[in-house]
Amino acid sequence: MSPVPRNLGAVALLTGALAPAAATAHVKWFAPYIVGAAPAPIERTLTDTWFWTGIALVLVFFLATRLFERSRAGAATLDAMDRITNPLWLRLDDFVRIVIAGFFVAIFSVGGVYLTPDLKTPAEWVSWLQLLIAAGIVSRRTMPLSAAGIIFLWVLALRDYDPFHLLDYLALGVAVAAYLVLEASDREEWRRHRFEVLRWGVAIALMWSSLEKFAYPEWFYPLVEEKPFLTFGLPRDIFIPMAGVAEFTMGFGLLATPLVRRLSAIALFVIFNAAVWPFGRVDLIGHALIMAIIVVIAADHTRELHFWGWIRRALIGVPVGLAGALAIFVTAYWGLHGVFYGSDARTMAELQADGRATHSYSVEHPHGPQVLETLLSDADPPPVLPIDFDAEAVADAYARSMAGMHDEMMEGLQHDDPDVAFVLGMIPHHQGAIDMARIQLAAGTDPETRELSRHIIAEQQLEIDAMRAWLAARGIEVPES
Structure with missing residues (x-):
């Protein structure tokens, strides 16, 4: 596989939870890395003190926020957030549609890509399909056609690229397509879930991609060496697991109660914007949909919880929910890798022990390890x-x-x-x-x-x-x- 390496953003500050937390975000460097290598044994993460330190800090933050949310002050805080975001809330569908259309115009202008700057294609007609998708979002009648176009482009991308390392992006793409279908629907019982599917799509994407920090920490070493300011002075082997915890838990927070999810969204918005400066405008294009949906979550006035509401409202739901999410995603990540690549795939550590590099030459990161x-x-x-x-x-x-x-x-x-x-x-x-x-x-x-x-x-x-x-x-x- 040979797309251009994806820019790595910053997963920093869990606002009050991960003290000098780190700044990294998602990495998709298909070209330079041996993506078929087996993930590091999960025991490596489960015995990492810094992983559990991050989890403990997050639990304290989430529990404290839930207690505050249940108080009068918490209710007043949510009311204040509603007042501040009300102008956007009243036009939220227009905002989402404009951003989605603008995203497809942007990748049309970039040219030669499917749905992100990572996924290259020589087919010129793909760019014109992207322009049609953008045009279809103007009218509610044609929005389902744009949704079908998005799914079609994902089918092409999955055909040409390694599906395992696209699963997080796939969740986001399906969520955007589902939003367009629900927004175009005349059935209000369907339409009321349109922002919720966006929230779940981004949450799944963030939680899935965060596991790379634990499964393939070696992938991030060149970035840390080239841009040491991202770590805020933290040692590499502290920074990477803490960054993974921050990304996973903020994704989990997007599925929580209103105040938790809105604070998580605000923190993520700051983080993704901070990544634009060191990584450039292409990073902004690649993350545009995620950033827009994060804004939607922060501005969403909805207080009801449609799925498993009783456990999500309860304090015990915080540790139980986080433990359940970790178990589900870790099992799926390590298990599906075995399905895609076989159980006999070798880890990065084993490949390095035989004198192989963690990756081949990378244009964007030429100082990474090489043989x-x-x-x-x-x-x-x-x-x-x-x-x-x-x-x-x-x-x-x-x-x-x-x-x-x-x-x-x-x-x-x-x-x-x-x-x-x-x-x-x-x-x-x-x-x-x-x-x-x-x-x-x-x-x-x-x-x-x-x-x-x-x-x-x-x-x-x-x-x-x-x-x-x-x-x-x-x-x-x-x-x-």
């Missing part, structure tokens, strides 16, 4: 150098990248059809530019040229994908990349 033997081999395409290699080694890597590009270009340009010859020549030309940009990212330090290198890699890879699709559509053998 030296691979870097120094005569691999084709040429290897990427660690940043501390000397000038002679860098020059040698540049020379090998250009030599490989030249030979493949000349071979492709010999084709009898001039159109095919052009495409066969341009693919290695673009790949050579990508190889050079990778070397620069691994060895260079100038911010402007590093940013240019990232731009070259992203743009040239999209064009390579389009050219390979063009060849495949004409039954021409596609060169190996």
Whole structure:
């Protein structure tokens, strides 16, 4: 799988619960990581003192909030929140529809993706379908068609990508499609659940994705090394489990009583917005639907609980509910991984013990762990150098990248059809530019040229994908990349 690595946001501050809690959020780095590796044994988490410290702090916060919520002051607080958010509450459906439509216009503009910037596709018609989905949201009559379009795009994404690592996104996509169907319905008993399905979709997405912090902590090591400010000075092996607890419990909090869920939503909104600055606008696009639904939850005046209301209102429901959610999600995550990849898959620790890296080269995170033997081999395409290699080694890597590009270009340009010859020549030309940009990212330090290198890699890879699709559509053998 080879989509662009997904930006990692910040899961920080559990407002009063996780003291100097950390800042991370969700990671989906399909390209660089060995996604088929087995998750770390759950015993590793269950014996982690910091995991239980985080759980204890969260329970104290939730129980204190529930006690406060049951008091007159708690009721007054909810009334005040209702007054503040009332202008949005009165137009909440308009807000949701505008954001959903805007999201699909944004990914249409990005181009070459299915439903997030991670999920690449060379099919141009997908972008135009996204524009139709956005247009369909204007009218309640056509909203079910837009919902069907969203589900269709997810079917395509699940066909092309690893389903296991898309399950959290899938929950969100199904929730958005369900909202459009319910909002378009004339049956009020159905419509009243439209915001609730959004809440459940985001909650499931956050709780599922948080388990990566426990199952694959190695995936987050390069990010911590490159952006140490995210940890607020916490050691890596404290920060990651505490961040996982924060993300899981705030997702769980979205399903709780009104004050708990609204406070959880406010905290999450601050966190996701904080991620935009270090990770850029693409992160904002990728998280736009989640952020919008979080706003909806914070502004939702609904006080009734439709499912298991009695246990969710009771104080005992807090530890029982959290324990139940952990048991369900952990069992599903570790169990489904065995179903998808088999019970004999090896963990990251076992792979590293054999000298393998946790991941291959990553454009966005070139300083992550890599295997030296691979870097120094005569691999084709040429290897990427660690940043501390000397000038002679860098020059040698540049020379090998250009030599490989030249030979493949000349071979492709010999084709009898001039159109095919052009495409066969341009693919290695673009790949050579990508190889050079990778070397620069691994060895260079100038911010402007590093940013240019990232731009070259992203743009040239999209064009390579389009050219390979063009060849495949004409039954021409596609060169190996």
